[in-house]
Amino acid sequence: MSSLGADPIPSAPVPELPVFMTAGPEILFGILTHPRTQPLGLTTVLMRGGARHDGWGRNRMYVRMAEEIAAYGYEALRFDYHGTGESSGSATTFRTDRPFQEDVDGAIGWLRQAGRRRFALVGSCFGARTALSYAVGDPSVEALALLTCPVRDLISDEGRATPAVLERSIRQHFQHGVRPRHVLGLLHRDRRRVYLRVLAARWRAILGSRGSRTGSEADPTSWVSSSFLAPLGIVASRGVSILILYGETDAEYQDFLRASSGFLGDILEQAGARVTVRTVPGGLHGFARIEAQDRTIDEVARWLGQLRPELKQLSGTPEAAGGSQRPTS
Amino acid sequence: MGSIIHSSLMRAARTDPANGVQEVAEFRDLEGSRVYCYSHVPTQPPMGGVLICSPLHAEFARNYRREVILGRTLALHGIAVHRFHYRGVGNSEARIEPTFESMRADAIAAAEWFKQGYGLEQLAVLGTRCGGFVAGSVATEMSAAPVALWEPIIDPVDYFREAFRSRLIRDLKEGGHAATESTDELLEVLRRDGCLDVLGYSISAPLYDSFLPLNLQSEMGTQPRAILLVQLGRNRRLRDRYTRLIQVWRSEGFQVDSHSVDRTEAWWFVGGTGSIGPDEEGSASLFGRTVDWLARQFQ
Numbered sequence: 001m002s003s004l005g006a007d008p009i010p011s012a013p014v015p016e017l018p019v020f021m022t023a024g025p026e027i028l029f030g031i032l033t034h035p036r037t038q039p040l041g042l043t044t045v046l047m048r049g050g051a052r053h054d055g056w057g058r059n060r061m062y063v064r065m066a067e068e069i070a071a072y073g074y075e076a077l078r079f080d081y082h083g084t085g086e087s088s089g090s091a092t093t094f095r096t097d098r099p100f101q102e103d104v105d106g107a108i109g110w111l112r113q114a115g116r117r118r119f120a121l122v123g124s125c126f127g128a129r130t131a132l133s134y135a136v137g138d139p140s141v142e143a144l145a146l147l148t149c150p151v152r153d154l155i156s157d158e159g160r161a162t163p164a165v166l167e168r169s170i171r172q173h174f175q176h177g178v179r180p181r182h183v184l185g186l187l188h189r190d191r192r193r194v195y196l197r198v199l200a201a202r203w204r205a206i207l208g209s210r211g212s213r214t215g216s217e218a219d220p221t222s223w224v225s226s227s228f229l230a231p232l233g234i235v236a237s238r239g240v241s242i243l244i245l246y247g248e249t250d251a252e253y254q255d256f257l258r259a260s261s262g263f264l265g266d267i268l269e270q271a272g273a274r275v276t277v278r279t280v281p282g283g284l285h286g287f288a289r290i291e292a293q294d295r296t297i298d299e300v301a302r303w304l305g306q307l308r309p310e311l312k313q314l315s316g317t318p319e320a321a322g323g324s325q326r327p328t329s
Numbered sequence: 330m331g332s333i334i335h336s337s338l339m340r341a342a343r344t345d346p347a348n349g350v351q352e353v354a355e356f357r358d359l360e361g362s363r364v365y366c367y368s369h370v371p372t373q374p375p376m377g378g379v380l381i382c383s384p385l386h387a388e389f390a391r392n393y394r395r396e397v398i399l400g401r402t403l404a405l406h407g408i409a410v411h412r413f414h415y416r417g418v419g420n421s422e423a424r425i426e427p428t429f430e431s432m433r434a435d436a437i438a439a440a441e442w443f444k445q446g447y448g449l450e451q452l453a454v455l456g457t458r459c460g461g462f463v464a465g466s467v468a469t470e471m472s473a474a475p476v477a478l479w480e481p482i483i484d485p486v487d488y489f490r491e492a493f494r495s496r497l498i499r500d501l502k503e504g505g506h507a508a509t510e511s512t513d514e515l516l517e518v519l520r521r522d523g524c525l526d527v528l529g530y531s532i533s534a535p536l537y538d539s540f541l542p543l544n545l546q547s548e549m550g551t552q553p554r555a556i557l558l559v560q561l562g563r564n565r566r567l568r569d570r571y572t573r574l575i576q577v578w579r580s581e582g583f584q585v586d587s588h589s590v591d592r593t594e595a596w597w598f599v600g601g602t603g604s605i606g607p608d609e610e611g612s613a614s615l616f617g618r619t620v621d622w623l624a625r626q627f628q
Contacts (some may be wrong), residue, residue, distance in 0.1 A: 016363065016420075018341040018354035027343055029354065031420060054390050056419045058529045063420060086354065086367060086397060088345075288499065288529040 021079070023106020029086035030055065030079030030107060033066040040073040040308060042142065043111055044120045045104065047127030049148075049286070050094025055080040058286075061293045065122070068301040072308065074120070079107050097153040097227045099130035108138065118142055120307075122300055125150060125252075125285065129228065135240060136231045143307055144235060145243040145300050148252045148285040151259045153225045221262030224255075229263055236271035243303045244277045247284035247292060276303065339363075348372070350404045359438050365420035366413045366439060369400040370447065375409035377627030378449040380440050382467065384458035385427075386492065386530040387597045389418065392457050392479070395615070399455075402616055406624050411443035428539035429462065436467040453626050455619070456481065458596065459488050459540065462548045469550035475626040476549065477557040477619055480594065483570055485540040489532070495597035496527045528597060546577060553582035557622045559615065560589045588618045
């Protein structure tokens with residue numbers, strides 16, 4: 001495999017720079033937005049959800065977010081996952097328990113070769129789980145914004161189908177399954193795959209419930225994904241600044257609240273002020289309303305802006321230009 | 330597998346070592362705004378070039394990967410491809426609110442950059458959905474340039490009606506205002522507020538007004554040219570409105586081919602089921618027929 005080359009990133013006044021980055025066997029495409037004020041030495045990496053097929057997001061949301069972040073003095077890189085947008089490869093399914101860590105590794109590897117040393121990750125839904133998963137192994141990630149982050153494991157094209165099925169009785173499940181819409185869905189290849197996955201999840205749940213009856217008392221939050229809890233626990237204990245943002249009506253937020261009665265609650269309590277949990281009215285998931293997009297951009301930019309005092313201490317120093325030390329405040 | 334990658338001011342390029350095809354991403358300036366452009370360049374001097382005019386809003390995202398894969402496939406067949414984002418859309422700068430006139434100007438500028446950049450004399454144009462209006466209109470500036478159309482909108486009223494209905498469906502599903510709102514009422518909101526939020530996309534009054542007087546037949550002009558019309562749908566038989574339009578074009582001397590791809594498209598609902606790209610249902614038929622037809626135009 002050839003290297004990325006050593007082309008330096010041009011500095012301002014170039015506002016945006018298209019880039020190609022190597023990630024495993026694939027070449028990812030991204031766009032780097034330069035800060036519009038004095039650079040603070042932190043590069044944000046924006047990661048969209050899995051149902052989208054482009055890096056700019058619905059209604060150019062990630063372009064607008066990058067511009068807003070740039071106004072605070074941060075660089076912002078948005079990129080296409082492998083198999084999407086301009087990137088190479090193919091990707092048909094996005095599972096929150098199988099995040100595209102290698103893609104983030106490629107993007108940050110490219111930034112590192114270009115002299116960047118300090119990072120903030122901003123991810124939505126699948127992107128949030130990908131960001132969280134990556135942050136565990138990289139101490140240069142100083143801040144993490146998790147937008148509508150699912151606390152359970154989901155697959156992009158089955159959406160909320162599996163959680164819904166798991167909450168139904170066998171009888172309700174049968175009544176639901178014989179609806180004409182679902183029967184007709186059997187004719188469609190992609191829908192058949194989803195049905196099989198949902199049924200497999202249901203079967204596993206049946207087996208699991210039988211097991212729990214014979215074992216000790218079941219954990220009421222056992223449905224919360226360990227691939228969410230474990231990384232969150234690790235990055236929170238490392239002192240990473242974390243923003244967790246939901247819309248009040250997001251199903252993911254209801255899951256988050258329920259999960260907080262278990263181990264998640266302990267993680268949040270121990271993290272203290274390092275973790276900020278915010279909600280906004282209405283739903284955020286999918287950003288299918290312009291108001292939701294605007295609120296999210298505003299929340300993320302303001303939260304990053306609040307990190308500025310500690311970052312300012314380092315701006316202009318070797319650390320800001322390329323050092324690896326994290327702010328100690 | 331690897332790539333040779335170069336970045337410079339506002340431009341990045343990579344060459345696929347497996348086939349030598351080069352891909353170039355760049356920002357170009359048009360009237361003070363950055364326009365995002367992406368080219369697929371074959372190893373040999375191209376036999377021709379194809380300019381791709383994308384659809385808008387949710388359909389832009391829905392169709393995007395197909396346009397990328399088409400670009401790569403055509404480049405492998407010796408045809409250069411140029412894609413671009415209209416100003417105010419995707420990665421392009423949003424200093425202006427897009428209208429049909431600005432989209433047409435963007436396409437004309439992109440065609441010029443493409444021709445100059447790669448020494449191309451002959452271009453074909455491909456447009457999807459409402460990108461068909463832009464493709465047809467730009468083709469009239471380029472003599473007898475062939476035009477390929479993927480599931481084109483014939484009457485813009487249909488496009489906006491479908492968009493408004495998708496919002497009503499969403500509202501109904503979420504228990505919102507659908508019971509009291511109709512497409513006419515949404516149109517009133519558009520008039521009152523100057524824009525309308527449709528599933529997170531902004532449809533502005535200037536955009537709506539600029540598209541409303543259009544129809545695909547007149548945008549294609551009167552000079553006969555070759556046209557490929559591809560229908561995406563479960564029904565193999567061409568829809569009546571497409572059949573009628575093809576009859577009109579043929580009566581005016583246009584050479585029209587048509588093709589039906591067995592693929593139902595939920596244009597306004599990105600995500601959901603189904604993959605986008607080479608593995609999706611009907612893709613072999615869509616890409617195969619389009620590439621064959623375009624290659625024939627340059628022989």
